[in-house]
Amino acid sequence: MMPVARPAAWDGGVCPFAAGWQRVLMWWFIVGDGLLFGAFLAAYGYARLIATTWPDSSVVFSLPYLAAMTLVLNTSSAMMASGVAAARRGAWPTARRWLLATTLGGVLFLGMQADEWRHAIAAGARLSGNPWGDASFGAYFFLITGFHGTHVLLGVLILTIATARVATRRATPLGIELVGLYWHFVELVWVFIFTLFYLL
Amino acid sequence: MSHAATTVPGHDQSHPELGFIRRYVFSLDHKVIGIQYIVTGLLMALVGAALATLIRLQLGWPERTWPLLAQLLPKGYAGGVMAPEFYLAVVTMHGTIMVFFFMSYVLVSGFGNYLVPLQVGARDMAFPLANMLSFWIGALSALLMIASFFVEGGAAAAGWTAYPPLSAVATAVPGSGMGQTIWLLSMAFFIASFTLSGLNIVATVFSVRAPGMSMWRMPLTVWSYFIASILGLLAFPALTAAAVMLLFDRHAGTSFFLPAGLVVGGRHLTNSGGSPLLWQHLFWFLGHPEVYVLILPALGIACDIIPAFTRKPIFGYRLSVWCLVAVGALSMVVWGHHMFVSGMSPFTGEYFSIATMTITLPMTVFGVNMLASLRGGAIRMGVPMMFSCAVLALFGSGGLGGLYLGNATADMQLTDTYFVVGHFHMMIGGVTLMATFGGLHYWFPKMFGRMMNETIGKAHFWLTFTPFFIIFFMQHFLGIQGAPRRYYAFTAYDFLRETRIQNLVVSSCAMVLIASQSLFVVNFVWSLFRGAPAADNPWEATTLEWTTSSPPPHDNFGQAELTVHRWPYEYGVESGDRDFADQRVPPGRVPVTA
Amino acid sequence: MSTQTSVFHSSTVALLFAGLGLGGAWYGASIVMPSLASRHGAGIDSMLSYLLVTTGILFVAGYCALAWFIWTGARRRRIDQRLTRRRTEWLVSGALGLAVGLIAEGGVLAIGMPVWSEYFDATPPADAVTVEITAQQFLWNVRYPGADGQFGRNSAAAMDDVSNPLGLDRADPAGRDDVVTQNVMAVPLGRAVRLRLRSKDVIHSFFLPNFRVKQDIVPGMTPEVVFFPTREGSFEIACSELCGLAHYRMRGFFDVLSPAAFDRWLAEQATPTAGGPR
Structure with missing residues (x-):
């Protein structure tokens, strides 16, 4: 039973990919959380398949407005990447500015999301039904965007804390990187929601 | 934190002067x-x-x-x-x-x-x-x-x-x-x-x-926990999503799982658009992997106990690991075998049937490996070993029952009957229960520094395993006679009249089984305070936990440097007056065989 | 420490496993299923017989092997052989795994699949007796289309447990000759039965033990089953999906009658004095 040749990274004593347990934990958390969104989206797909009167999202919602929301979140995510890079270089004042900008992007996105909800509710959309067609349409809209919005809200809180920690010089590059991982994930999920719920 | 990749967690927390609350409650x-x-x-x-x-x-x-x-x-x-x-x-x-x-x-x-x-x-x-x-x-x-x-x-x-x-x-x-x-x-x-x-x-x-x-x-225990944990992380989100949606249906007026036109107890509901089948898909997407989350650790534990009591390396170590991986992967794509008669398309049913049967291959290989590990060994039938043999036995009979339920044609008659009840009690009920008892007897000395009583343990085994097997073996056949599960009584039907005696036997055995657990409770509590003091390695086993004191110190291995030199099943070797080499024995003293 | 155990003790454990294996097989062989009364049921029974025989053999062999290894191992002071060559390990376990896998998969493909497709693909013959079953907590509403072969319209909105449990539209001429009963149904021998299943409230499951018919009724869906009774007699309907408090006594009666007796029975049900729960 001679062991076959393999990279030393898996031999113990060090973490494979030099990742460190914090990143490993974060990656797996993201996988699990991603699957949670996956389950909601799969349920939505199932409901849409059995529905007879599924409304056309592009009629109900304003696509340019949604494109703007997507742009805001994408930009915020890109600024986060710059913030992580700055933190890694040790350029903390720069990192702080990028993080602040990222947070503001998140807040702006939340505001736009809230406005979209306000419009939908004003037009008669409820959890139990909506004026456009199948009752599930409104329910899944509120469920999925609400769940994503909760993630953005949580991200904004975490970003605020991270910014404060950078300002008081208690942050670590790894910590900022983990926040970044989460924020990119929230942005990536939005791309899926945008494509599957609004575009298709 | 730039050296995060090499920091050893827990190392900086070894403060022995923690108070009671920090040490035993919020530890x-x-x-x-x-x-x-x-x-x-x-x-x-x-x-x-x-x-x-x-x-x-x-x-x-x-x-x-x-x-x-x-x-x-x-x-x-x-x-x-x-x-x-x-x-x-x-x-x-x-x-x-x-x-x-x-x-x-x-x-x-x-x-x-x-x-x-x-x-x-x-x-x-x-x-x-x-x-x-x-x-x-x-x-x-x-x-x-x-x-x-x-x-x-x-x-x-x-x-x-x-x-x-x-x-x-x-x-x-x-x-x-x-x-x-x-x-x-x-x-x-x-x-x-x-x-x-x-x-x-x-x-x-x-x-x-x-x-x-x-x-x-x-060790296979670690492998089984690793794979079971990954499975849990991948599968549980589906139930989370389903639970959130059901809460919305119950309290916020949505209709995720409720179709139009329901009349419950004379009351007309206003829901529309949902499907109860969606819940079943989401639930079983979790539910099936979940049974492997439970059963894999049980098998892993038995695989680590057996070599210590046969004094022989486990049979087919790497093959068993690959089986765990394969079973984990397959378990994610077979959830529909819980829904053969649910109204799902019969084509989907056939797919799930064929996919489910492929699980037979890795699971049989794993079981044969366990069985072959006993062959040719010098067996010491201690209490942990008795329960490990019970794990193997129940895994075999429960697994064979799975051939009926994974087969859509046979399942049409057997689903939602006592056959299902008997099957899953043997698997996620029995395999896990026997592994729990075996594991507790095996690691009790490590956890508490005292041995559990062997005589009470043996009596407990006989009074647990025998009635357990009879109860759930008989329930399979209650199912073959058509007895549906979740029935409050079997008195309303003529075709169930003959199951009367069997239910009486099952219930009597159940009373013996439940009453005999008092033996375990007594043994556990008594041994905690009065058990014979345990040596560091009472079973002469090879894995790392036996190389430290019983119970281990806060940082597990003390200040000594810890290097692993060999695989976890180095039994049957010449090592002075011992027939095993633990994983820390350097290759210079005993040759490394894997 | 206490690692040495007596040969006697180990031998009793070995005998326990051997005894459970042989005793289990003996007990299992004595069990009979509810007597068969449908054509496709013969296929399901042969599927089950195949499994009972193959798994029975594997079960006894496995338990006896376990007992034998314990019996001999308890008498051994030194182990026989330390490590097996990896190729041997793969060959032995792989071959056995493959064998059991083939037994399982072969059963599905060779025996199970034809029965499954015969059951589900069956296009109902033109002379099939169509019956609509509407389940509710905790009874079976049975409806025959009557002489015109057409079910009258009904709607959930018109359902009322006391006066109109099926929500029938009284104005629809197609519904005038519909025959409605509760918990009792009959079919004539010699014709296929086509059941259209619906549920008003929760999931029920329509189970005819003697006919090897079991179909969940998920509200919102209308599954159909088609089967062919093979003998006259009086049989029971059970619910096999948890549906609430009286799930255990949601009993119905399913009678297979001679064609003449069936026509008489149906005519009796159609008169206003007859019908209702038996």
Whole structure:
């Protein structure tokens, strides 16, 4: 039973990919959380398949407005990447500015999301039904965007804390990187929601 | 933190002068957390066993009245007769408690927390704080679940699978009032707790193994926890999503699981657009992998106990690891075999049938490896070994029952009968229960520094395994005779009249089984205080936890440097007066054979 | 420490496993299924017989092997052979795994699949007796289309447990000759039965033990089953999906009658005095 040749990274004593347990934990958390969104989206797909009167999202919602929301979140995510890079270089004042900008992007996105909800509710959309067609349409809209919005809200809180920690010089590059991982994930999920719920 | 990749978690927390609360209640030590989980799980098992007693009393003697129970439980036993709604609540809670709060806690979170860091040579779990949170969220969830018995309408009564509309419409059954809501909330907490624990196990195995502890030197126990935890992380989100959606259906007016045109108890519902089948898909997407989350650690534990008692390396170590991986992967794509007669397309049914049968291959190979590990060994039939043989036996008979249920054609007659009840009790009930007892006897000296009593242990084995096997073996055949599950009584049907005697035998054996658990409780408590002091390595075993003191110090291995030199099954070698070499013995002293 | 155990003790454990294996097989062989009364049921029974025989043999062999290894191992002071060559390990376990896998998969493909497709693909013959079953907590509403072969319209909105449990539209001429009963149904021998299943409230499952018919009724869906009774007699309908308090006594009666007796029975049900729960 001679062991076959393999990279030393898996031999113990060090973490494979030099990742460190914090990143490993974060990656797996993201996988699990991603699957949670996956389950909601799969349920939505199932409901849409059995529905007879599924409304056309592009009629109900304003696509340019949604494109703007997507742009805001994408930009915020890109600024986060710059913030992580700055933190890694040790350029903390720069990192702080990028993080602040990222947070503001998140807040702006939340505001736009809230406005979209306000419009939908004003037009008669409820959890139990909506004026456009199948009752599930409104329910899944509120469920999925609400769940994503909760993630953005949580991200904004975490970003605020991270910014404060950078300002008081208690942050670590790894910590900022983990926040970044989460924020990119929230942005990536939005791309899926945008494509599957609004575009298709 | 730039050297995060090489920091060893737990190393900086070895302050011996912690107070009682920090050391035993809100402890960060994985060993304490593991024991907390085990004790919580065992207490929940007593609740589950009490519920099983009520079920079997009702099914064995359906015409009798129970004045004593009427006094103890005036609501459930008005006039001495068990109320049908109470029966359904008891069945539901028995399943929920045993699957989630006994097996998951003791076997996965309990033994997993205790063993994984010790066996990979880590000083603690990767993230001790999350570990502590995991336990306390888990304890809260268990308390919440118990509390649901005392709300208006009683505990949830829609079965542990909680199929809507029964679980979604408050008036469909008394337990679907507040009880079902609390059930869902408790499950949400449970999943949060289980996820934290699973994340920790995965990260620990992945990133904080000791130098020399390569993947191919991990004991099968660690492998099984690693794969089970990954499975849990991948599968549980589906149930979380389903639980959130069901809560919305119950309280916010959505119709995710409710179609149009329902008339429940004469009341017209206004829901429309949902599908009850969606819940079944989401539930079983979790539910099937979940049974492997429970059963893989049980098999892993048995695989580590067997070599220590046959004095011979495990048979087919790497093959067994690949089997675990294959089974884990396959378990994610076979959930539909729980839904063959649900109205799902028959083509989908055939797919799920064929896919399910492929699981036979890796699982048989794994079982044959276990069996072949016994062959040619010098067997010492200690109590842990007795229970490990029981694991193997139940795994064999339960697995063969799976051939019936995974086969859509046979399942058409057998689904939702006692065949299913017998099958899953042998697998996620029996394999896990026997591994729990075997594991507790085996690691008790490591956990508490004292041995458990062998004589009581042997008596406990005979009075546990024999009735257990008879009960659930007979239930398979009750199913073949057509007896549907979740029946309050079998008295209403002519075709079930002949099952009367069998139910009497099953109930009598169940009483023996449950009563004999007092032997274990006595043994556990007595040994805790009066057991013979244990040596560091009482079973002459090879894995790392036996190379440290019993019980291990806070940082597990003291200040000594820890390097792993060999695989975990180095039995039957010449090493002075010993016939084994633990994983830390350098190659210079005993040749490394794997 | 206490690692040495007596040969006697180990031998009793070995005998326990051997005894459970042989005793289990003996007990299992004595069990009979509810007597068969449908054509496709013969296929399901042969599927089950195949499994009972193959798994029975594997079960006894496995338990006896376990007992034998314990019996001999308890008498051994030194182990026979330390390590097996990896190729041998893969060959032995792989071959056995493959064998059991083939037994399982072969059963599905060779025996199960034809029965499955015969059952589900069957286009109902033109002379099939069509019956609509509407399940509710806790009874079976049975409806025959009557002489015109057409079911009258009904709607959930018009359902009322006391006066109109099926929500029938009284104005629809197609519904005038519909025959409605509760918990009792009959079919004539010699014709296929086509059941259209619906549920008003929660999931029920229509189970005819003697006919090897079991179909969940998920509300919102209308599954159909087609089968062919093979003998006259009186049989029971059971619910096999948890549906609430009286799930255990949601009993119905399913009678297979001679064609003449069936026509008489149906005519009796159609008169206003007859019908209703039996």
